[in-house]
Amino acid sequence: MSDPAIRPATDADWPSIHAFFDRIVAEGETYAYPADLTSDEARALWFGQEHVVVLEEEGRVLGSAMFGPNRPGRGDHVGTASFMVDDAARGRGVGRRLGEYVVARLAELGYRGIQFNAVVATNTAAVRLWEGLGFEIVGTVPGAFRSREHGRVGLHVMYREL
Known part of the structure; x- marks a missing residue:
């Protein structure tokens, strides 16, 4: 078995990404995206950031991350990112590997910090994971996410300086 590799995502990766993207969004526990997105709409959201990568093992996409500036103009020195991992690969460190990669890559690109705008409190x-990678909760918006399982729960804003 080969070591998993992180590489830029290509159009050919979208069917694999979309399979877990669609399941994760439908679960209603971690992303505020609409559940009825078409494949093209979902692709536009996921590939809408400056950088999109996949973690691949033996030709199989196990997870993906998108990252780039959190805000335009005077806020573009702070990055942001989103991550999704295929259910079949959970518990194997895929999210951690992607997180470590994104932190290092944003630092290399000259960003001064990373802000996650909406980490569901019940996740x-x-x-x-994010606290283990040096992020801290800098605020919570109470009841801002409608979890299918828990009802209205908070959304954390998390930050890490680079």
Whole structure:
């Protein structure tokens, strides 16, 4: 078995990304995207950031991340990112590898910090992962996310200086 590699995403990766993107959004626990997005609409959202990468193992896409500036103009020195991991690859460190890659890459690109705008408070695995990578919760918007399982829950804003 080969080591998983992180590389830029291509158009040919979209069917693999879309398969887990669609499931994750439909779960209603981690992303505020509409559940009824067409493949083209979902692709426009995911590929709408400056950089999109995949973590691939033996030709299979296990996860993806998109990243770039959080805000335009005077806020473009702070990056942001989003991550999705295929259910079949959860618990294998895919999210951590993608997170470490994005932190390092944004630092290389000259960003001064990274801000996650909407980490669902009940997504404890993500909160634990980001805190483990040096992010801190700088605020929580109460009840800003409608979780299918938990009802209205908070959205954390998380930040890490680079």
